[in-house]
Amino acid sequence: MTSNHTIEAVRIPEVKTGGSVRADCSVLNERMGKVVLVTGANSGVGLALCQRLLSEDAQLQLCLACRNEQRAAAARQSLLSSHPKAHVSLVRLDVSSMRSVLRATEEIRQRYSRLDYLYLNAGIMPSPQVDFRALYKGLFSGKAIHMFSTGEGLLTQKDSVTSDGLQQVFATNLFGHFLLVRELEPLLCQPGHSSQLIWTSSSNARRSAFSLDDLQHKQGAEPYSSSKYASDLLSLALNRRYNSQGLYSSVICPGLVMTNLTYGILPSFFWSLIMPIMWLIRIFTNTFTLTPYNGAEALFWLFMQKPESLDPMLKYHSLTSGLGNNYTQTRKMDIDDATSAALYEKLLEMEKTVRRKLNDEDEEH
Numbered sequence: 001m002t003s004n005h006t007i008e009a010v011r012i013p014e015v016k017t018g019g020s021v022r023a024d025c026s027v028l029n030e031r032m033g034k035v036v037l038v039t040g041a042n043s044g045v046g047l048a049l050c051q052r053l054l055s056e057d058a059q060l061q062l063c064l065a066c067r068n069e070q071r072a073a074a075a076r077q078s079l080l081s082s083h084p085k086a087h088v089s090l091v092r093l094d095v096s097s098m099r100s101v102l103r104a105t106e107e108i109r110q111r112y113s114r115l116d117y118l119y120l121n122a123g124i125m126p127s128p129q130v131d132f133r134a135l136y137k138g139l140f141s142g143k144a145i146h147m148f149s150t151g152e153g154l155l156t157q158k159d160s161v162t163s164d165g166l167q168q169v170f171a172t173n174l175f176g177h178f179l180l181v182r183e184l185e186p187l188l189c190q191p192g193h194s195s196q197l198i199w200t201s202s203s204n205a206r207r208s209a210f211s212l213d214d215l216q217h218k219q220g221a222e223p224y225s226s227s228k229y230a231s232d233l234l235s236l237a238l239n240r241r242y243n244s245q246g247l248y249s250s251v252i253c254p255g256l257v258m259t260n261l262t263y264g265i266l267p268s269f270f271w272s273l274i275m276p277i278m279w280l281i282r283i284f285t286n287t288f289t290l291t292p293y294n295g296a297e298a299l300f301w302l303f304m305q306k307p308e309s310l311d312p313m314l315k316y317h318s319l320t321s322g323l324g325n326n327y328t329q330t331r332k333m334d335i336d337d338a339t340s341a342a343l344y345e346k347l348l349e350m351e352k353t354v355r356r357k358l359n360d361e362d363e364e365h
């Protein structure tokens, strides 16, 4: 990781007109009625992002794409209780099921004529196992900070297979989102408009966990790291493919955040117990953002950027200082065009196979 840049979150500029203060119209008009779709919006970082977006822009058309109707309705209710006039709609989407992606995107295409932001945030880390021996060794290795900010060498997961015959982690964290983007292309690539794809990746993404010969990570024990590295590569490929049509893709890492995902690693009472230690570690790494609000910092920061100004080789990290101040910092990703293009080709091939399989199944019934 090289070239770090710290960036403060910017707010809509205000201008004084005849004694009254109003928001700069040129900026505001650009944002009015923007359509934002967030996957995995019913909890954690996704829900915190939605709260922050509505506090920034009351005119947003926000669509929460979630797999569980009850949890989605509860999230919508909590957003409406703090923003009663907000436009918040729901769409049922299980990103790990390709049939669900096709059904949801059909509905989204009927509902909206364009999409300004697509947050690809839903993600899983099933049955995580912590290697406590590696943790103990890491403490005295001189690489403790790196270990705490990336979790490198500390975690393995147990994967399973979906009804489409795909690896669950790959299908959820990457492939379902890839198909989502492909299906929503007409809404994202509108002449005269620019749109943003924003992936919730991770600093746990590691080149050595990923292989072009085993895209789905069937053979390893780190499907999470592999899927997040694949999302970094895919984001670059999407930029190469779609920038000329006004579509821009970026990746972020929210830092270590206390959410359902981390409560799957260690129980919530244990995290609460070691909270003072984590505040202490935060002083040295700033990557322990800990709350969903803090973790959503980079997602929120990107919302306010001109996408043309973003560098496709950088990852945007949410960071929180020892004093609790949030900021976004960029770090260069360990990715290259050749691997990214090769992954993209393989995903297109896989897409064809999946579509063929679904068509065959439809014909059989």
Ligand SMILES: NC(=O)C1=CN([C@@H]2O[C@H](COP(=O)(O)OP(=O)(O)OC[C@H]3O[C@@H](n4cnc5c(N)ncnc54)[C@H](OP(=O)(O)O)[C@@H]3O)[C@@H](O)[C@H]2O)C=CC1
Pocket: 039, 040, 041, 042, 043, 044, 045, 046, 065, 066, 067, 068, 071, 093, 094, 095, 096, 097, 121, 122, 123, 124, 172, 200, 201, 202, 203, 253, 254, 255, 256, 257, 258, 259, 260, 261, 262
């Ligand atoms: N927490 C952390 O420390 C870090 C998290 N991240 C990433 O942040 C993202 C958000 O996770 P986080 O907020 O932490 O955890 P949460 O578990 O709180 O949020 C994950 C969200 O994804 C949804 N989701 C999972 N599987 C599917 C699916 N098949 N279809 C649709 N939605 C699905 C969940 O829905 P449901 O409620 O139905 O399960 C939930 O809303 C993930 O991509 C994660 O990898 C990255 C780095 C660190």
Ligand SMILES: CC(C)CCC[C@@H](C)[C@H]1CC[C@H]2C3=C(CC[C@]12C)[C@@]1(C)CCC(=O)[C@@H](C)[C@@H]1CC3
Pocket: 130, 135, 147, 148, 149, 150, 151, 154, 155, 201, 202, 203, 204, 253, 255, 256, 265, 266, 274, 277, 278, 281
């Ligand atoms: C005293 C301690 C803080 C003990 C906790 C040890 C480990 C369980 C954590 C140390 C670093 C953590 C970490 C993650 C999970 C939990 C740890 C390994 C992540 C891998 C979670 C998901 C992500 O995407 C990463 C950004 C996290 C990196 C740090």
